[in-house]
């Protein structure tokens with residue numbers, strides 16, 4: 001699978017489902033107290049760091065970006081899918097959203113106080129993760145917090161439809177937190193905590209808290 005292939009497939013898949021994804025996920029944080037708590041903790045770390053811009057990478061329709069904004073964080077969103085960005089701008093016209101890829105993050109060095117990637121790394125193949133984490137380290141200020149959310153597991157599967165039966169062609173990579181932690185350390189992050197979510201009845205997930213080493 002070449003890089004352009006999976007990126008193009010992921011982009012067109014989320015372009016196809018953007019409106020229905022937004023409809024299904026709107027208000028979802030209200031039913032996920034542990035994610036809300038993680039975001040509150042993250043927001044507290046950002047305030048302690050003195051505030052400043054925070055990138056939500058793979059922001060989708062921007063509901064998490066907006067939640068952070070509601071916690072007093074100067075959050076903006078970046079997503080691979082132009083249709084997702086259109087929906088994010090429609091739903092949150094007062095916030096900033098840009099099309100872009102975490103594989104080629106178009107942000108200046110040390111230009112954000114913190115970075116969030118919620119369930120967007122799940123589409124990035126293993127061999128591209130070190131370069132993505134290299135970009136995360138490059139753009140986050142020294143000492144700045146990082147918050148990642150992803151599916152736990154060992155399998156990768158091809159998702160061929162979703163969000164109301166729309167056709168998709170997107171790989172979903174489940175990972176063990178110990179693997180993601182190792183990649184983060186190699187990229188120059190210190191991992192501080194991991195929360196394990198949804199162990200009964202849901203797809204298991206992990207939220208990792210880290211910060212950029214100086």
Ligand SMILES: C[S@@+](CC[C@H](N)C(=O)[O-])C[C@H]1O[C@@H](n2cnc3c(N)ncnc32)[C@H](O)[C@@H]1O
Nearest residue numbers: 014058059060079080081101102118119120123
């Ligand atoms: C499952 S959705 C998660 C959206 C949002 N973060 C949330 O928590 O609801 C995955 C998102 O990641 C985006 N994405 C996938 N690969 C990406 C990449 N290389 N760069 C930026 N965004 C990407 C997709 O377009 C999609 O909007």
